[in-house]
Amino acid sequence: MNPNLSQLQPYPFAKLARLKEGIEAPATLGHIPLSIGEPKHTPPAFVRDELIDNLATLANYPVTKGLPALRETIANWLRNRFKLSSLNAETEVIPVNGTREALFAFAQAVVTPGSKVLMPNPFYQIYEGAAFLAGASPYFINCTAENAFKPDFASVPESVWQDCSLLYLCTPGNPTGALLALEDLKQLIALADRYDFIIASDECYSELYFDEATPPAGLLQACAELGRDDYQRCVVFHSLSKRSNLPGLRSGFVAGDGKILEQFLLYRTYHGCAMPVPTQYASIAAWQDEQHVKENRDLYRQKFDAVLDILDGCIDVQKPHASFYLWPRVGDGEAFARELFRQQHITVLPGAYLARESNGINPGAEYVRMALVATLDECIEAAQRIRTFCQ
Numbered sequence: 001m002n003p004n005l006s007q008l009q010p011y012p013f014a015k016l017a018r019l020k021e022g023i024e025a026p027a028t029l030g031h032i033p034l035s036i037g038e039p040k041h042t043p044p045a046f047v048r049d050e051l052i053d054n055l056a057t058l059a060n061y062p063v064t065k066g067l068p069a070l071r072e073t074i075a076n077w078l079r080n081r082f083k084l085s086s087l088n089a090e091t092e093v094i095p096v097n098g099t100r101e102a103l104f105a106f107a108q109a110v111v112t113p114g115s116k117v118l119m120p121n122p123f124y125q126i127y128e129g130a131a132f133l134a135g136a137s138p139y140f141i142n143c144t145a146e147n148a149f150k151p152d153f154a155s156v157p158e159s160v161w162q163d164c165s166l167l168y169l170c171t172p173g174n175p176t177g178a179l180l181a182l183e184d185l186k187q188l189i190a191l192a193d194r195y196d197f198i199i200a201s202d203e204c205y206s207e208l209y210f211d212e213a214t215p216p217a218g219l220l221q222a223c224a225e226l227g228r229d230d231y232q233r234c235v236v237f238h239s240l241s242k243r244s245n246l247p248g249l250r251s252g253f254v255a256g257d258g259k260i261l262e263q264f265l266l267y268r269t270y271h272g273c274a275m276p277v278p279t280q281y282a283s284i285a286a287w288q289d290e291q292h293v294k295e296n297r298d299l300y301r302q303k304f305d306a307v308l309d310i311l312d313g314c315i316d317v318q319k320p321h322a323s324f325y326l327w328p329r330v331g332d333g334e335a336f337a338r339e340l341f342r343q344q345h346i347t348v349l350p351g352a353y354l355a356r357e358s359n360g361i362n363p364g365a366e367y368v369r370m371a372l373v374a375t376l377d378e379c380i381e382a383a384q385r386i387r388t389f390c391q
Contacts, residue, residue: 007132012349012354013035020347023341029344031346032345032381034373034374035347035349036371038371038373040373043244043245043246044285048282050282054281057277057281061274062277064265064269064273065094065265066093066094066274070283070287071090071095073284075089082220082221092261093253093254094254094255094268097251098251099202099204102237105130105271110166110264111130111134111135112165115137115164116165117131117134119138120168121151121364122354127168136166138356139164140356141155141156142358142363143176149176149177150180161194164197168202169188171201173323174205175325175351176325177320177321178320179217182221186226189223197233198257201236203218203219204237204243206243207293207296208243209297209322219234219256220234220236223256231255231257237254238253239251245296246286251280300372304319306383307326307382311386315328324372325369337350339389346385350368351368352365
């Protein structure tokens with residue numbers, strides 16, 4: 001067996017299941033799960049129809065590089081969304097089976113064994129597992145309230161930057177919803193140039209924001225403003241899961257530095273992970289439409305407004321800049337999650353399960369993550385039960 005497998009921790013939801021073992025929740029209260037970030041809004045009907053209309057293409061092997069029409073559609077979306085003057089659909093875009101698969105695979109292709117892979121803390125657990133399985137050591141950069149929940153890049157020693165081969169970003173952040181501004185991204189690009197590492201920016205929550213006039217910035221956008229039209233050392237990951245409520249479609253893309261993607265494509269031809277052709281046609285339809293995405297944001301706005309109004313004054317929580325998570329400070333996240341389930345039949349995820357101890361603290365220990373993915377009525381009822389619990 002690969003000895004690096006022994007370094008993997010149980011996934012957060014396995015830890016959560018153990019935390020809830022033996023607890024008798026009130027049978028009179030229906031269960032409301034707020035722990036898993038699985039979108040529950042209705043997927044677009046036209047995407048489903050496109051999938052069905054192209055089922056005959058199941059008779060064809062998909063090409064790892066993806067259909068030219070899909071790559072061009074993705075390139076057009078990126079150009080419009082992030083104000084890019086150029087993006088080569090032939091060499092700078094690769095469709096992938098969701099960002100989870102691609103974020104993991106990317107590290108296997110680009111990381112130098114024995115180096116360090118830097119990541120925010122708390123973090124999406126795939127980053128750590130990808131680092132370990134690539135033979136690297138994860139280095140955690142704490143995201144605390146004192147730094148507006150952004151990674152404290154200034155705290156990273158120069159020796160660590162020198163040993164870095166890959167930096168994972170997550171903006172908007174999971175679980176905090178914090179955003180990296182264009183200036184933050186430009187400073188990181190300068191660091192990547194200085195220390196010769198790759199930046200992998202996980203932007204799968206980029207289309208879930210509240211102010212229609214100011215969408216979150218992206219890494220390729222920062223490159224464009226710096227005149228780096230080759231996107232050197234920079235790669236972004238996007239998905240239809242959150243944007244279009246299509247988590248089961250397993251559709252996303254990687255885009256950026258063409259030289260890096262050339263090698264990543266070579267890796268993927270051996271990896272055997274080409275996107276099914278019907279999925280590609282359905283993805284084209286989804287990326288070409290923005291109306292359903294705006295309607296999706298409207299639904300989340302309603303839920304955040306209603307829930308935060310109910311929780312006001314009873315729990316330490318603020319509206320995030322983006323994403324569909326709340327990140328309330330509750331003291332002891334494990335105890336809060338356990339007792340909330342016991343008393344109110346609501347499941348939330350202890351923040352400690354999404355983080356690791358670094359510089360003497362686990363920055364998630366005092367928090368829980370709440371995903372507002374249930375219906376509006378369920379989110380309102382959950383907020384009312386949480387208020388009762390806190391009181």
